Amino acid sequence: MAPILTTLLLPFSWLYAAVLAARNWLYDRGWKASTAFTEVPVLSVGNLRVGGTGKTPHVAWLVAWLRARGQQPALLSRGYGRRTRGYRLATAADSAATVGDEPWQQFGQFGGAVPVAVSEDRVAGIRQLLAEVPSLTAVVLDDAYQHRRVRPAVNILLSEQQRPFYADEVLPAGRLRESRAGAARADAVIITKCAPDLSAAARATITRQVRRYSRASVPVLFSSYDYGPPVPVPGTAAGRMAAPMGGSEVMLLTGIAQPGPLLAHLAAAGYCVTHHARFADHHVFTPAEIAALAAQCQPGQCVLTTQKDAARLQEPALAASVADLPVFYIPITVRFLADGEARLAALLGSYFPLPAVG
Structure with missing residues (x-):
């Protein structure tokens, strides 16, 4: 967007950001209801920016990691772009039109072995999933960072290296769905689509920028794509x-x-x-x-x-x-730089420990 146009749109962005900040404040104070599920850990993957941060391959990495850990995860998303409404558990008879392109991709990617459901109401969707699939040990929410009605056990924030949230503005002047301060809710921040050889110095610089908005203890990780x-x-x-x-x-x-x-x-x-x-x-x-x-x-x-x-x-x-x-x-798979995978596994491991041997 041209700098002049961005400047002209900033007052509208400030107004939009103020409305969202008030909404988040109500959730943070408990004046708007937010549900935490005790039956299974709920893991949320999302972003602050509209589109293009690599949610789907990172969700796939997370699901594969859980399955390798002996867990039975399920995926739940809104089902953007589908022509249906309400809760729906994907089956082989579905398509992108009935559940959305990303859920349908995920259903096919895991060969139907991972339950994939869609619901505009994530709270109701999780409850329905738990009722229909009692063997579940985890629910992964796709693109639910702004869905405050669910309080996840782990909140993973993605931000693209070439378009980081800390250098962007709220809509309409920029592409952020809420202000940069929203990064404070993250339990891990992953900088995505990095060059595989991104230097330690560059990673440190980005980490300092992220830490202006995230909590100090939150790991800042870096990932790149492997193309098959x-x-x-x-x-x-x-x-x-x-x-x-x-x-x-x-x-x-x-x-x-x-x-x-x-x-x-x-x-x-x-x-x-x-x-x-x-x-x-x-x-x-x-x-x-x-x-x-x-x-x-x-x-x-x-x-x-x-x-x-x-x-x-x-x-x-x-x-x-x-x-x-x-x-x-x-095909695309996610690969973490440096010790990123080990650090994310350490965070998740407190909820999904390895089974005892012997």
Whole structure:
């Protein structure tokens, strides 16, 4: 956003921030109800900024860590972009349209072994999950940092290195959902999408900036992405051809907030992106858009996309459009820098200790 426009919008940001600060003050004082669950630990992953901080892969890391610890976690989110309302526990009969693209991606990523539910009311959603799945030992809330009606056992705040919360403004002058002071609620802060070789000096500088707003004892951790080889998207022609290698000409289809890191990875891996069909985050693809993409796809060329976009491409309404289009998604996993994984595991370990041996 242009500096002049930012300056002009600041008074509106201050007004919005004041309203949110009053709301948070009421929760902090107990004048607005906030529910803590004693049955199982509730872990929240979220951010202060609108979109693009890497919530989904970090939630996946957390779920995988819990499962490796012998736990049975469940995922609960609002289900942004779905065409349904109320509580819904995902099954194989669902789709991105019924539960939202990110929950549907998560359901598929864990092969249905992890319960994934959506509910606008997180309190009611957690209660329903506990009633339906009594074997649960943890509930992970996706994108619930501002959902103060639930008081989580652990509150994890994500902030992108290139767009840190401490250098941003509240909407509409910036992209923050609430003021920077909201970082004080975090039990851990993870700076995401870092360069794998981010220096210790740079990490220390960022940590000092974060500590202006977080609690002094809160760990500040750093993570980067590891990109896997292309994976065929089910229902497309990708299953009938070899995955593209570095040096290939490819097309790119994205409907995410920040495609920049993926573009940088593809360039570093030697791919030549001849066309990028870029749409807004959570965009619902139409048959006409897929047809337009297919018209530009040259013989032997394929389309690369993200795992979240792949979830939306598997909508029944798009089945005929994508059937002859070779589409591969690029999987992403989170990797912590330095001792970040050990420090986060130490924080979580107080709630999920290793089982006794012998």
